[in-house]
Amino acid sequence: xxxVFQGLLTILIGVGGIFAYFVLSNMLLDKVLFPAKGxxxxxxxxxANLIRPWLFLAPTIIALSLYxxxxxxxxxxxxxxxxxxxxxxxxxxxxSLIASPDFRTAFMNNVLWALFVPAVxxxxxxxxxxxxxxxxxxxxxxxxxxxxxxxxxxxASLIWxxxxxxxxxxxxxxxxxxxxxxxPLDVLQLAFWNNxxxxxxxxxxxxxxxxxxxSAALRGIPEETIEAAVIDGANPFxxxxxxxxxxxxxxxxxxxxxxxxxxLKVFDIVYAMTGGNFNTQILPSYxxxxxxxxxxxxxxxxxxxxxxVTPVMIQNIIQARKEMR
Amino acid sequence: MADTGMLNAAxxxxxxxxxxxxxGPRGPKPKNKFSRSNIIIYGTLFVxxxxxxxxxxxxxxxxxxxxxxxxxxxxxxxxxxxxxxPWVKAWQEACTGINCDGLSRGFWNSVRILIPSVxxxxxxxxxxxxxxxxxxxxxxxxxxxxxxxxxxxxxQVMLYPIVILLREAGLYGSLTGLVLVHVAFGxxxxxxxxxxxxxxxxxxxxxxxxVDGAGFWAIFFKIILPMSLPICVVALIIQVTGIWNxxxxxxxxxxxxxxxxxxxxxxxxVNSVQxxxxxxxxxxxxxxxxxxxxxxxxxxxxxFVRGIAAGAVKG
Numbered sequence: 047x048x049x050v051f052q053g054l055l056t057i058l059i060g061v062g063g064i065f066a067y068f069v070l071s072n073m074l075l076d077k078v079l080f081p082a083k084g085x086x087x088x089x090x091x092x093x094a095n096l097i098r099p100w101l102f103l104a105p106t107i108i109a110l111s112l113y114x115x116x117x118x119x120x121x122x123x124x125x126x127x128x129x130x131x132x133x134x135x136x137x138x139x140x141x142s143l144i145a146s147p148d149f150r151t152a153f154m155n156n157v158l159w160a161l162f163v164p165a166v167x168x169x170x171x172x173x174x175x176x177x178x179x180x181x182x183x184x185x186x187x188x189x190x191x192x193x194x195x196x197x198x199x200x201x202a203s204l205i206w207x208x209x210x211x212x213x214x215x216x217x218x219x220x221x222x223x224x225x226x227x228x229x230p231l232d233v234l235q236l237a238f239w240n241n242x243x244x245x246x247x248x249x250x251x252x253x254x255x256x257x258x259x260x261s262a263a264l265r266g267i268p269e270e271t272i273e274a275a276v277i278d279g280a281n282p283f284x285x286x287x288x289x290x291x292x293x294x295x296x297x298x299x300x301x302x303x304x305x306x307x308x309x310l311k312v313f314d315i316v317y318a319m320t321g322g323n324f325n326t327q328i329l330p331s332y333x334x335x336x337x338x339x340x341x342x343x344x345x346x347x348x349x350x351x352x353x354x355v356t357p358v359m360i361q362n363i364i365q366a367r368k369e370m371r
Numbered sequence: 372m373a374d375t376g377m378l379n380a381a382x383x384x385x386x387x388x389x390x391x392x393x394x395g396p397r398g399p400k401p402k403n404k405f406s407r408s409n410i411i412i413y414g415t416l417f418v419x420x421x422x423x424x425x426x427x428x429x430x431x432x433x434x435x436x437x438x439x440x441x442x443x444x445x446x447x448x449x450x451x452x453x454x455x456x457p458w459v460k461a462w463q464e465a466c467t468g469i470n471c472d473g474l475s476r477g478f479w480n481s482v483r484i485l486i487p488s489v490x491x492x493x494x495x496x497x498x499x500x501x502x503x504x505x506x507x508x509x510x511x512x513x514x515x516x517x518x519x520x521x522x523x524x525x526x527q528v529m530l531y532p533i534v535i536l537l538r539e540a541g542l543y544g545s546l547t548g549l550v551l552v553h554v555a556f557g558x559x560x561x562x563x564x565x566x567x568x569x570x571x572x573x574x575x576x577x578x579x580x581x582v583d584g585a586g587f588w589a590i591f592f593k594i595i596l597p598m599s600l601p602i603c604v605v606a607l608i609i610q611v612t613g614i615w616n617x618x619x620x621x622x623x624x625x626x627x628x629x630x631x632x633x634x635x636x637x638x639x640x641v642n643s644v645q646x647x648x649x650x651x652x653x654x655x656x657x658x659x660x661x662x663x664x665x666x667x668x669x670x671x672x673x674x675f676v677r678g679i680a681a682g683a684v685k686g
Contacts, residue, residue, distance in 0.1 A: 060491045068498065072587070098587075102502035103514065105495060106562065109555045112536065114521050120532030174419060177412050187416060191423045192676060196664040198616030200634045204641050204657045208433070208650070209426050214444065216650055218429055221446045250423065258676050282408060311525040314618045318638050333527055337623065341531055348527040355525050363519045 064105060071101045118352070125345035139346035149347075151325055152332040155241055156310065156354075159328055162242070164305035167249045168298060171256025175264055176286060178257075188261070192254035199251065199314035206247045207319060210234055235324050244326055247315050252308070256301045263297035264290060300365070303358050310355050329354075434458065434654040441650060457649070461656035467639040470628060474656050477636030481615060481663075483546055484632055488553035489610040496558055496606065497599070500565025501591055505577075521559030530623055537624060544626035552624060553614050561606050568602040569595060601674060608671060608678035612664045633660050 075097060076082065080090035100107075128135050143149045174191060178184030194202055211217030212232050214224035219233060233243045267290055275289045291298075313330030320326045322335060329351050336344035429446055434457050436450040463473040470476075503515070533552060534543060542548030572595070580590045596603075621632040631639070637660045641653045668675045 060487060061494050064491075064495055064498075069588075099502050099505075102498060106499050106558055107514075109558060110517060110521055112555070114517070114524065114529065114555075116536075117529035117532035118524070120535065121528045124531055170419070173415070177416055180412070181416070187420055190420065193427070193665070193668065194423065196612060196668040196675070197661040198618060198634050198664075200618045200638050201616070201657055201661045204637065204653070205426050205430055207641070208430065208654060211650075215441055215446060216433070218425060218446065221444075250426075253423075307523055307525075311527060313527075318642065330525075330527055333530075337530065345531050348525070348530065351525050352528045355523070359520070359523045362523060363516065 067105065068102065071104075072098070075101065121345045121348050125342060125349050127342050129340045129342050131341060135342075139342045140350075143343065143346055143350070148327060149332065152322075152327040152329050155326065156328045158241055159245055159248075159309050160306055163245050163248050163252065163309045164302045166245075167252040167305055168256045168260075168302050170249070170253045171258075171301065172260050172291075172294075172298065174253065175257045175261035176290070179261065179264065188257065191257060194251045195254040197251070199248075199312060200318050202247055202251050203315045203318040206250070210243060234320055234326070237325065240320070240324055240326050244315055244319055247319070248309065248312060252305055256305065259301050260294060260297060263294040267293050300362075303362050306358050307355055307362070310351060310358075430654045430658060434651050434658055436651055438649060438651060457651035457655040458659065460649070460652045461640075461659055465640045465652055465656055467628065467636060467643055474633060474636060474640065474659055476629070477631055477633035478659075480546065480630055480636075481633040484549055484553065485611065485614050488550040488557070488614055489607060491550075492554045492557035492561060492610055493603065493606050495554070496561030497565050497596075497603070498591070499558070499562040500567075500569055501595060503562065503566040504569035505587075518559045518563055522563060526556070526619060530619075534623070543624065544630070546625075546630055549620060549624050549632075552620055553610075553617070556620075557610050557613065560609065564606055564609075565599075565602060568599060572598060604671065604674050605678040608667060608675050611667060612678070615663050 075094050080094040081087075082091050082094070084090075124131065125139055126134060126136060128138070174187075178187050181187070197205075208216055209218045210233050212220055212230045214220040214230055217230075220230045223229070223231060234240050236243070271289055271293070272285060275285045280288070311330050313328070313334055316322055316326055316328055316331040317334060322328075322331050327335075329347055333344050333347035333351070336347065338344075432449055433441060433446065435453050435455070437452065437454050437456070440451060461473060462475050462478075464471050465473045537543040537548040537552075540548070542551065576594060577590060580594050585593065616634060617632065618634045618638070621635040622638075625631055625635070628636075628639070637656055640656055671678075
């Protein structure tokens, strides 16, 4: 069958099916189960309205429970079994993880990532948002800085793979080193510091996000507070630190936690750049190393990742619910 | 500023009536002068701009050079002789392992994944958002929390069980399976997005429509949807870029190289160890893969920024 035709058919069946479901289930509710006529008309209308929301949410609930709720439980159960999945070993996978030096390296690297990346990208985003605000070409600078957000993590990683290339004809870093008469250097093999060269990629991608959100927040600050500070004789730096930043603390926290959650699950960068070699492993890429080879261990790592993310996630959800009520 | 919430990031950018980015600077125009602080500002911005723009610049320039010219050095110089050959080669004959039919295959796979999953997820999410904002029903709070968890939970936890699910459904390794995964994972964030947007529409509109005799669908199609063009575009952008840029699901749920999406194929091309390394072709391939989201970015501008900012809470 022609692939275009096949695609169209899939869309048609999918969308048509969903809408047919919505219309038919509503018709069933209104005309057959609780008709809005007869002796109990008003009671029927009320009942129908009580049930209706669930009809509309049912496809989502089914999809979510199939794809979200079941998997979390499934992952946990699988992590209690051995490599081939036929023998229950309790927390054996977890204890062997803790005993493994590779896991500890990945864990420590991940801690570094989680501390460093959100801090730097939020800071850069805030500074850039403030500086570009005053410039006529600020918007051009902003759109350049935001551009990496549009590219995939893999694409961004490969771009930086060329930046870090050893060949001075390709790699920016080594081209600069060569012009200063230094020998080429593979920064991805520099013990310890290579982690920071990998983090630079995620910072490169994420600053745009921090910048956009914080710049909107900075513009929302009441003019009067700044004017009052100017009249009191504060210099621009003082205004920034003592008047503007305190008023956007909430947003800074939001950007920070959102980036932290992201950092804890990005595996593409390490996977594409070093494959976890040279002691650059982090938990998500460590997990992928075991995926399809030792699923018990892979799922155990996944559960560890989830445990680390959960406190940040809960904090975020509480904030959001407060916000959306 | 009032205490801000997490999706506030999203909420702020999805407010329909408040174009925060669109609002230009206010107050009198500051005088231009070369003070010390100005020099610091320009200097900092210059360094920052180098960090952001230089890698992209070098990529573009190098992808337009021939291999001999690359070997001459001067990576920062624009090409002496512009050649589009590397781009053509990346598209038609770049190799992954033994297959040498270029990125085009990955591109068409990505298109085949993209179109159905985007349409399905946006259609379902808009109806869901509508249902959630129309009725404050019992259990809507719980449902809401589940959605939030769905938007934030690390995907790693779900990788393995979904493999089993797909295997049992006979969809493991197929594009259809991947489409279903994308639809399910796009649901939480998009439903939240639509719900927030719909909740900000004045209630009087609904009431007036009801008084005029409009039913559920009439309200949705004749009143809500025509007002929701921006949020639909935002949702489309989130889904298109998110799915196009996805790597994790592609690499996990597609088992055969013929069906790999573009990002996975790109990674295999660039990290392939066989044969002569043609850097210009690799760079062109990387740029080609980024082209779709970049084109959308430059075409849609502010809406894209909104979308990405709201969508960054997902993943």
